[in-house]
Amino acid sequence: MTKLLLTLLAAFCFAGSASADDLPSSLQFFYRAANNPAVNPVSPFGTVIFPDTAIGKTSSVTFLIQTSQNSSNVYTIKNLSVTGTAFSLGPQSGTVPAAGGQGSVVINFSPTAGDFANGTLQFTLNSPSGLLFDYSFTLFGRVISPRVVTSYTLSSTNNQTVIQSGDPLPFPSPAVNASSQATFIVANTGTGPTTVDSVTITGEAFKLGNLSLVPATLAGGNEFRFTITFSPLAAKRYTGTLSVSVGGKLSTYTLDGQGTAASFTYQTITGSTAAPLTPGASIAFPDTAADGIAKSTVTIQVTNSGNADGTIPNINLTGSDFQLANLPALPKVLGGTASATGQTSSVFFDVVYMPAKPGPSTGRLQVGNDIFTLSGNGLGAVLTITADVGTGPISVPNKGTVSIPNTAVGARRSVFITVTNTGNVPATISSFSASGPMFTTPSTPALPIALAPGASQRFEVRFAPVATGAVTATLAINDQVFTLIGAGDPPAALPAVTISGVGAQTDPLQQPAATVQIASPYPADLRGVLTLTFLSDSFSDDPAIQFANGTRTVNFTIPANTTQAVFDQLGRTAPFQTGTVSGRIVLSTSFTVGQVDLTPATAPSLSTVIPAGPPQLSSVRLGNQSGNTLQLLISGYSTSRSVTQLALQFTGAAGTNLQTSQQTVDVASAFTNFYSDPGSRVFGSQFTLTLTLTINGDPNALQSISVTVSNSRGTSAARSVALR
């Protein structure tokens, strides 16, 4: 298009001002670059093409006007001018010689910008004839220049992004101690070379890499690459500056990176109260009853307050009184503030404190690498038992055993049980008992007993073996049980025994008191039985022969370390009745210590004989009297159970003379019948005879009556009854 316009302009100029003798067609036009001998013809309105010239440089073209060989005209070059800011005129010949002579005009091309430059060369040739021929040529030159384009690519995306000086270069946010990388590209997309003069960088987290030596020439179409590595050491924002000088032009870029990291923070939630929790700190649980039921729960909230996702790899706990509950599935990722994963930033789980026993409890909670100390205090009463069998107190665990030294049967050994409340709340001793007949708990205070923390109560358990050999029992203190083990050793031998209280012979109707003694004190309580047996001479027992307790046996005890028997309900003597029947009364003893029979092969005994003798009267009383009739109530006994004769001796009142002063009655048959009657046996040989007397005469004449009874062994002493 431009060429066409030039052509049209030349035609116009020629049509308006050409003369016949100076034909312009005789002229020829050429141009020649300064450093190139080649001559390039150019027609009017044609284009003079300059050598490619760098900005700041100048290239010259010599424009030549040549006349034809046969021309005689010399032309003067008039009105010479160029247009186009990159073009300027240099020296010129001023004329064009004839006959093949050449006129010249130097045209300089000095581009300052752009990729090419246009201009025009215009001049007028003045022929000798005065004709004026205007000529116009187009000037065209290519500008030789670099074109620098800066860009970067991030390793995370590999997308290339153009960056201008002053722009930020945002780096991906690596984790702390990781890195992200960008490749900085200086591209020369122009036609001329340029120079990468320098590359510098600032910023603690940014480093250059793969940087070639500078300065370095960068030809058009080439690139200059280096890398920038961002390595944050903390989860914070880092900035730096990249300075790149290319072709003398310094460009700066702001480097911008963010270090990322997860950061776990903790808090405890107890009820509705939340409290921050620092790793390494202690989680104190409320005091909790150590009853196997009560528990205290603290909820732990873990929050990732960092800018990167964080992972809880594990949650571990030590301490037997602590348990984890409601744990999340592990490992658990917690999203950071800059999380792109959509993970929740918090997680909850519970630590449950259920103390097994009173007192302090400790444990350790580990969440990832964070460790927390767990502490709690179990509340409860603990009854701790010690037993002292005489060798000092020994702690005995629940269901433990207390071994008691061997103890002789009949002896006693005390075991002192001390119950101490080693818990931290008041305790109550509600029961204390020992099973088994050989174990007793004397002097046990009234229960229940309140026991303050740290307080103690002492009890006595008494072991009194009643048989030889091992024996066990159970000691129960509240809900704790212990085994008591003891053994009974054979008791000491029985000392010599003396039964006394009666002689070899004893009268009937006596109530002697038997005693039992041993020759020397015995170390244990001796139990015994004093037994009375009666060997009747008449084959008839006498039930009246019995101890004061109404039986023929009486139990006694000879207390330890004494010698005298103490009879049950009777005291130190055992009174007994000798009855009214002749025979032998035998008192014999047996002895035991516990269940061990200590009675000698020949049991200690004492016998006394109730001799047979004449009947005896205990009383003669006057019974009913009516007119001449009176009753005599005659009571007595006959140890041989035989009465044969009754004799009455009458004494008259003063001044009277009794016709009959005595009378005997044969009562043998009556008494034989009586003593043969089984019903009489309960009376031994006792009898009451009611004798009815009918008096012929004046009863008032009778002063008294004396009575005797007889059998084969003799006659009783007389008993009298006064009638007046």
Next chain:
Amino acid sequence: MKILFGFVFAFSLFGGGPAGPVAGFVLDSRTATIRAMTGIPGATRLADPLALPFPILAAEFAPSGDAAVVITGDQPRHLIILGSLLSGSPSIADLGEVADGTRLLGLNAKGTAAIVYSPAEGQLRFVIGIGKDAVLSAPVPAAALAGPVTAGVLDEAGSCAILGTGSLETLCSDGSSRRVLTDSTFHITALALTGNGRDLWVADDAGKQILRVADYANSSSATVFASEADGLRKPVALAFTAAGQVLVADSDAPAIFAIDPAAGTVRSIALDVAPSQLRALTDRSLLLINDLNALPFTLFATEAMRTYFVPAN
């Protein structure tokens, strides 16, 4: 000169011939029963309880030993006359209900009458005709007495009671009364009439003394026969021996004191057991001195004044 011409003998008792001796009957308060005490001192035993259809709360036994006035132990209380005790199958005569708390104060010497005292009702009643057709008299108000009745004894006739009331008063079945002693500072625990029925012996716990009111029916003066100076501490019962001695049971001493009124002497018999009574058995010389809750003892009130235990079966 009186001449006796001869004798006719016959054995008669329980079918004739010898029998086992029965010393008397006692109340066994442990079992609320009446039991015979068999045997003679030194060989006595307690027989099995009499079979009665009711428990016995209180009993007074006739001197004959064959009858008793009892108050039943179940409610309502009844006053009952038991007869024929020696037969082993007593007769029962119910005299009717008596108020709870009614006390038997004793029988007259013949055992034909008794007095009962009801503190709640404030009245005295006489039982007469014991041994025949016993009846209970109309109540005799005792409200006018000097104080609550602490002891009583019935005169021989069985018509007047001599009562310890803080003082000493008589109250008869016809309602008449008389203040025997004007002093009212006594606490009379026992009263006993001598065999002649004229002289009254008084055990005064408050004064720790034994008094005699000679011819009490006509006298208002008393003579002290034993006192604290004699060792008396707490006289609780009185009895007489065949020899005319006055026996005093002292539960605190513990002892039996024997007063010889004629000689004016006082003798003490120390005991191992505290006497609570002097209850004469059929043989009047044999006295039960305590109850059966402990080992019972009898006092054979002869010259030897010997005590015997009764096996406590």
